[in-house]
Amino acid sequence: MNTPRQELEARVAAAVHRLFSPAPPAPYVRPCPDLRHGDFQTNAALVLAKEAKANPRDLAAKLAAALALADLADQPDIAGPGFLNFRLKPAYLAQQISLRATDSRLGLPAVANPETFVIDYSSPNIAKEMHVGHLRSSVLGDALARLYRFLGHTVITDNHIGDWGTGFGMILFGYKRDGDPEKLRQDPFGHLESIYRRVQEEAKADESIREAAKRELVLLQQGDAANLELWNRFLKYSLEALDTIYRRLGVKFDHTLGESFYNDALPGVVADLLKLGLARESEGAVAIFSDGKLPPKDDPFLVSRDGKYDDNPLLVRKSDGGYNYATTDLATIRYRHDHFHAKRVLYIVDGRQQMHFRQLFAAARRWGYGAMDLEHVWFGAILGADKKPIKTREGGDVKLKALLAEAEERAGKIIAEKRPELPEAERAALGRVVGLGALKYADLAQNRNLDYVFSWEKLLAFDGNTAPYVQNAYVRIRSLFRKAGLEQAPVAEVALTEPAELALAAKLLDFADSVHLAASEYRPHYLCLYLFELATLFHKFYEACPVLTAAAPVRDSRLVLCDLTARTLRLGLDLLGIEVVEQM
């Protein structure tokens, strides 16, 4: 099933094909930025005229004459320098609405050639409680996983947790000295983090503590039974605590293969890199250097200093024999290739690590994994009101747990004001869905590359482009159906006459375009924008067009429109990881 845009594009392509024997690159049809001009436009004539050195308006006229689209749109206008503007016919809109009214995928068929994606997101450290910095990765990654899954791809989600590394030496040392098994069980993050902080503080001043921590780490890495047992306990309790948070967030993973999972593979990775000549020893460490095949400007293994290029190697083994996270990342790439047969891997990681990923991906290509498409889907920082990385008043990280609690509580308070008659338990349930939805949506609704200034006012502002606004449109429709005593829309002829009906119908048909756009660019904010516009058009329709009080044929037609709107809003929000409620 094509969207109107896809259908018009196919018709334009066919016409272009008839007019030009070597068919030029596919022309495109896009929505008119200004609806006064029409619903869709193509600039195909402008592009073709440039190629053929012809008059664009003449070409546009020829193209218009060659188009066969009487069943879906009026004969196009030729406008400006040679645009063709299309206006869809109400009968076509109505027919397309009817087709989607009985389609559970709302007019978006699954892809014909599914690919296997691995999506890597969230990735907290198990010795530290999750904080606000993990929110974007978790929420974005989850939304992208849902989007690609819905499109019909095979999606494997993997939480690459930090469960190994130098920090654990300090934790082991500190835990042995003043750990408390009961506290560990009850609040693993709180306990481990306070231990970690204390030892880190002491180690700054005391060389012997630094040494002791290092010895614990070496013991752990050598497989010492006592340290391994402790580490396993840290892992077990931390994973349980993480689970609680993820359940609350509504974020899921197929796998949680942390750094420790790749431990045993690391020596082999380095040996392989050395054998292949990709890496060599340098100052006691092992590193990957430039192979000179790229222009120095584009070579991630070179950096320009004072006018000449210096090495900027990627370290894969430290001079003390330990491994870097680059090594783990390379082992992970190999595993995802060999074991998951991934065609594409998305890393949902903040933008500060761009250099690391450029080096990592270049190293992976040279290592022979060039057929796999590796993408760093990066996002901006979360800043406080002072535009500096966000901290609590005490200077610590803002805990995710506290954040979720506050979102739910604040939403609950607003609901209590608006709906005092609801029972307490119901209000709490609504607060959870609305608060969490607002929190996630605020993050998803803006371009991920921008820094994000955190503020409660903004997060829980329930006006404008927010989750509650969109959820509310859904609630209004459900309320109509409750009032009508109907579970779903009647099977009815769809007839569209009012401007508000036509605008709503046209927007409903664009759903698949927005999903494709959001997925292909890894930018869920396109879908948010679509849902906001859809909700706005629904509210306008609701204002202008009575539903239940209209005469029978109009009433049923409008109920079909309402039902499709509700299902589109629900599915769209679901693809973002946001729930709906039946009333609010």
Added chain:
RNA sequence: GCUCCCAUAGCUUAACGGAUAAAGCAACGGUCUUCUAAACCGUAGAGUGUUGGUUCGAUUCCAACUGGGAGCGCCA
């Protein structure tokens, strides 16, 4: 020093090389005896950091510059 990212109404943002740059918030003024006012309608508000270039056409591409942020061998 080098590399990367960002710069659009008072604020937060949108714009998939196209037409008179689009929304929300805040401001101001309206609409609840009519399917839930977490709604709707209206007014005012920018020419996209600067200077060039490519193009029939640039917020979008290229170059230089300015301002802000981040990163640059044994942390992840």
